[in-house]
Amino acid sequence: MKLLLIPDPWWLPAILAASLLVDAVLSIRPPKFIDDCLSGVGFPRDWWWTLILVKVLAAAGLLVGLHTEGVGLAAVVGVIAYFLAASYAHIRARFTGTEFWLNCLGMLAFSCATLLISYIG
Template identity: 65%
Template sequence: MILTPDIWWLPALLAAALLFDAVASIRPPKFIRDCLDGVGFPREWWWTLIVIKTLAVTGLIVGIWVPGVGLAANVGVVVYFLCAAASHIMARFTGMSFWVNCLGMLVLSFIVLVLSFSVRGN
């Protein structure tokens, strides 16, 4: 089993995307507010998403060097976006933000997981 990423820059890329998302969520722009309101996520809990994304960023970066940490963080990010997608579908909020943001991040995190932790180069 591969416990450190073979392609280190892929988890770093995912971490950068999540960091951008976490920073944007501090004072969420309209499209993020609309998305969270659209799925019915309570405003008093929005801060938890910033914490979760920041912890994921930390895990992905630390996991470049510490065996198992990046793999666990990457799996957590995939699960996070699977839950987000399920929330969108259950709320019937499947507009542009669902297809671009939610599913886009789900696909990115899954590709990073597969390419970083299942392929071992020479």
């Protein structure tokens, strides 16, 4: 097993970055499903801006990592940690409806697939 410091294929981290950027932009004026999700896990509304910042920084790290060794790998590991924490928050709050299964676990699975396919050869 060889750890890759530049992703191959590159397009998986690029799609993950685009997904995170879209999520961050939507979170500026959250639609109902994002509002329901954050409220459902009891995340304080005064702190919602931090999630936007985290997603933008993660997307930037993934994009920079397309050409800078190790940056994308660190970013995808951070994204996985983010969605693991989000999954824990959903389970702890017993908020395990559609938002949990599709959004949270879906993004966790996509992030893990990106790590395995693009960075672990």
